């Protein structure tokens with residue numbers, strides 16, 4: 509790829525990620541450390557580059573979603589522990605031991621197959637056991653109506669595994685002020701605690717503990733498990749700006765997204781714009797087409813929701829359907845626009861700022877997804 513700022517590109521300020529790490533490290537319980545969740549290419553910010561600077565800041569544990577992501581970090585010479593939060597297929601089990609990667613065990617069946625593999629190789633594979641206290645996704649169910657502590661205990665008897673940790677995951681730690689959500693989260697904490705106590709009573713050394721994600725860390729900072737698993741907040745954004753948080757933390761968005769002007773033309777009232785013919789100019793309009801579309805990650809769902817971008821420091825509304833490689837804006841209020849001028853999709857120009865949250869709201873999603881959608885076609889530049 510020609511790494512030029514010629515179509516659509518992202519600029520990432522690594523110092524802001526360092527700052528966000530420090531803010532979160534200060535916010536969590538002093539006994540806790542940050543486990544940096546850098547899955548999905550660190551939410552589109554670049555996993556190995558971000559992991560590298562966080563390692564400099566003292567992070568010693570990283571979490572990813574797959575063996576590919578784990579190997580990517582090892583190839584970048586990341587020395588810290590790496591936990592795979594999800595499933596690894598049997599044909600890739602050998603990488604775990606070879607590259608000192610910690611695997612999540614989310615069921616007895618999976619743990620048994622991993623242990624059998626390890627025994628066949630005369631090795632032990634390091635794992636963290638996942639218990640489901642209410643998320644309803646992966647993990648051994650440990651809920652009031654389905655409390656499978658015996659299954660959890662039986663995993664400790666699998667001789668091929670070295671069980672170095674046990675964790676669970678919140679489902680509504682973000683909306684602590686909505687109805688019964690805080691009570692639900694408190695109950696997840698109780699269930700997790702109960703699991704730990706019962707294992708301890710059996711004389712089982714369960715190793716490292718971690719329960720909170722970003723919102724769990726913000727809203728429940730009194731918890732003192734070994735780690736908080738923090739992803740989205742490290743890149744400087746909440747998932748959704750409208751959520752009320754129990755504690756204020758000031759974070760610094762690290763990413764700006766830009767594109768440039770491909771074409772400028774002034775069209776008369778009554779001109780259709782874009783596919784589907786569902787925008788008709790109501791006045792003479794300066795239509796500017798920019799070189800970014802849904803193949804770059806500009807969610808097509810955001811069309812027709814009055815989403816704006818910045819051109820020469822002024823807000824301009826997106827008009828017509830977002831196309832694969834381009835979208836159109838109404839730049840009638842902006843003077844002296846030329847092909848090649850820079851347009852800011854996310855970021856600040858002068859006194860105006862467009863936050864990722866505006867794009868997410870227009871596309872009816874959360875910032876985590878908006879970041880992940882910024883595609884491989886968009887080169888990342890770092891400072």
Ligand SMILES: *Cc1c(COP(=O)(O)O)cnc(C)c1O
Pocket residue numbers: 545547593677720721722723737738739740741
């Ligand atoms: C993605 C993920 C996280 C990080 O979530 P954020 O809300 O981005 O902090 C933590 N734990 C697990 C199990 C995850 O899947």
